């Protein structure tokens with residue numbers, strides 16, 4: 672018996688870029704809390720594998736191929752969204768506050784998400800809440816450098832106040848909160864989920 676609450680019973684959750692890593696963890700968490708989830712990424716094989724894993728946990732899931740820069744694929748995906756009473760959670764990064772040297776384009780796209788969160792929250796109110804999380808460092812395929820070098824990993828852990836890297840489950844829990852009715856009066860906000868790593872006042 673799973674120990675999760677059922678905050679998303681009767682809801683549909685669309686999670687993009689969600690066949691592994693943080694996105695997958697978010698889809699799994701929302702599904703375990705009762706949502707029917709729509710997952711997607713660029714590769715059919717990854718979609719199929721992720722669908723099987725989620726089904727194996729008893730989650731109702733639909734898997735689609737969607738490259739997030741492909742307008743038609745985005746439209747096809749969103750066509751399945753229920754507009755009224757919906758909620759959007761963007762995945763930015765603490766790097767959006769302080770873009771890293773050598774990763775300027777990545778950093779500023781994450782900065783842009785903070786602004787997009789504010790602007791869309793205003794445009795889509797009152798029916799749709801729009802929020803954002805800013806993860807710190809989470810060892811995933813994307814951040815595999817965290818696992819490859821012990822001293823790099825240690826130095827990043829020491830930058831946090833909680834003396835550890837983040838987990839996919841940490842990100843999923845924060846996203847589930849923002850997507851749920853527990854955050855019914857929260858919109859246009861970014862929640863930093865980074866173990867206290869320096870970001871902003």
Ligand SMILES: NC(=O)c1ccc[n+]([C@@H]2O[C@H](COP(=O)([O-])OP(=O)(O)OC[C@H]3O[C@@H](n4cnc5c(N)ncnc54)[C@H](OP(=O)(O)O)[C@@H]3O)[C@@H](O)[C@H]2O)c1
Pocket residue numbers: 687688689690691692693694711712713714717718737738739740762763764765805806807808809810811812813814
């Ligand atoms: N890990 C960290 O430390 C960290 C920190 C801050 C922010 N973030 C942010 O968290 C998000 C997820 O990162 P992650 O660490 O979970 O990465 P990950 O484990 O590498 O997973 C990335 C997922 O996105 C899919 N994907 C990649 N490009 C895509 C595209 N153009 N269109 C659709 N799907 C795409 C991949 O599947 P396919 O290859 O099949 O497309 C995969 O399912 C990213 O936005 C990242 O910037 C991560």
